[in-house]
Amino acid sequence: MKTRLNGLYIVLTISSIFLPHTNVTAMERPEIKDSERHSYEANSQLSARLFETVDKRVLNKVIFDAALHSKSELVQLNALKGLSRIGGKNILPLVKPFLSTSNDELRRVAVLALGQSKSKQANELLWSLLKTEKTTIIRAEIYLALANLTEDNLVSKFLSQKENKLSVQKSIYHSLAATLTYHRDIKQDYKLIDFPSLVNQVAKDNELSGPIAYFLARVPNIDQYVLPSQMTGLTTSVTSLKNKRLVARLIGKIVKKPDVANRQILSWLIEQSENKDIRLATEAIRAMVSFLYIPQAKIQMGKLHASSNILVAQTALQVLADSTLTGKEILSLLKKQLKSESTGMVVAAMSGLIKRQERDDMSWALKIMRHKSTYVKVNFANLIFEKDPKAFANVLKMLSSDPNQIVANKVKKLINTPASNTEESNAQINGTASFKLAKLSSNKTVTLKTSIGDIVIKMNPEAPYSAHNFVTLVEQGFYNKSYFMRVIGNFVAQGGDPIGDGEGTSGKSIREELSFLSHTVGSVGMATAGKDTGDSQFFINTGDNIHLDRNYSIFGHVIKGMDVAMRLAHGDQIIKAIVE
Incomplete structure (x- = not known):
C-alpha cells in the first residue's frame, strides 16, 4: 500500500503548491492500479518540468502543450496559472481554447492569464466572454483582467455594465481603482460620468458604498467633478466604520481649497482623527492637510503630533511637514521634534525643515550629522541631496567619510564616487530557488x-519561491536590524530595507507569483519595482488594498501580532527574524 501511494503523494504534493489542499484531498484514494500509478508518476515529472520552466519564464511550448492536454485537471490548472505568471502576448494561443471549457476553475484561470497577456486581442476575447459568462466569480475575474489590460474610456464602459450580483458590482469598482x-494616462472623458449619482450611492452606507468611494478616490482630479458640499452629506449619512475610512480618504482627495462647507467637514474629521480605530484616525489626519488654513485644524494637528500613539503622531507631523504652512510657529514645532526618541519623527521633522529653509539657516544639521541612528543620517543625506546637491556639497562630502559604513557608502553612491569594497553589488542576480527547496519553505x-x-x-504555498526567498533571507540574518521605512496607516507597513531609505536590497531578484489571493488586512506581499523585480522588501497590508490584486505576489499572512503591525511606524526595526 505504501509503495503504491508514493507516486500519488509526489504528484499531489507538487500540485498543491498552486492549488488549494481541498482539491488534492478529493483525489486521494486507498488503492490505485499500476496503470494509474504510472499516470501519476508521469504527471509528477511533467509538473516538476512545468514549475521549472515557469520559474525561468521560458514559454516551452512542448511542456505546456503536454500539460494543457493532460488528462489531469490539476496539471492543466497549474499550466494555466504558470502562463499567467509568464504573461505576454505569446501565451494567448495556449490560453484561448480554455475560455470555452465547461470547467469553471479552468475558465477562471484562463481569464487570469489573459489579463497578464498585454494583448489587444485579449481585450476582445474578454468582452466577448462577458456577454455569455454566467458564473459570478468568473464575471468578477473578467473585470479584473480587463482592468489590467486597460483601454481608453474603460471607466465609462465599466460603469455602463448592468450587473445584478453584488460581488460583481464590487469587482467593477475595485477593478477601476x-x-x-x-x-x-488612459484616455477618459470624465464628463460622461454621473458623479452625483455615485456620491448618492456612497451615502446609502451599504456594501457597495465602500467600493464606490474606493474608486472615486482614485479618479484623477476628482475635485473638479465633486464639490466639498457634496461631502457634508456623507459625514452624517455614513456611520459604518469601514465606509467612514473611505469617506475620509475621499474627502482628502476632494477638498483642495477653501470652501464654505469645509468647517462642517473639518468638525467631522477632527472627531474621526481621535477614533480608536487607527485606520480611520490616520485617514482623517491625512485628509486635514487642506484644512490647515482654519485655526481649529492647526490646533488639532498640534495635539495629534504629540500623541502617545507613534503612528498617529508621525502621520500628523508628516502632514504638517508637507503642508504650505510657514513662519516661526511651524519651524519651532519641527525643530522641537528633532529631539524625538522616534527616528521616524526626526526624519519627518527634517523633511519639513529642509523644505522651508536654506543651508545657512540649518544650524540644527550639525547635530543630525552626529546622530546615532543610521536611519536618520541616511534620510538626511537623501533630503539635502534632493534639495540642492551643489549647495550641500561640503556636507555630503563629510557624510561620505562617516564612521558608519552604511551611511558613508550611501552618500558615496549619491555623489557618484566609488564606494568601499564592502558594499554589495547592485547587480540583480536571479535568486530563485529550486522547486524542491521552495516547497519546503x-x-x-x-x-x-x-x-x-x-x-x-x-x-x-501559493507563492513558494517568494516564501523561500523570504525564509532564506531570514535564516541568513539579512532582516536583522532592517527597517520599516514606508508606513501609511490603512494601507501598508513596508519593511525589509537594511538601509532605511527605500533603496536597500539583498541584490537578488525573484519572480512574481500572481494568484487569486487578495490583499486584505494581514496579508503579506512582495514589494516590486516592476514585473519580476521582487527582492528583500515586503509589505504587510494594514488596509484592504484590493487594487493591488493580480499585481503583487502574496506569500504569507500574519497569524499573530497584527495589533503590533497596525502600530508600526517609520523607522521601526526588525531587531531579529526567526524561522520557526
Missing part, C-alpha cells in the same frame, strides 16, 4: 521580533 492606479512560519513587539507570519 486598479486601472486608475497603474494606468493613470512555503509551509514555514517566521517571527519578526520588532522594536515594538512580535509579528508572526505564516508562509503561503
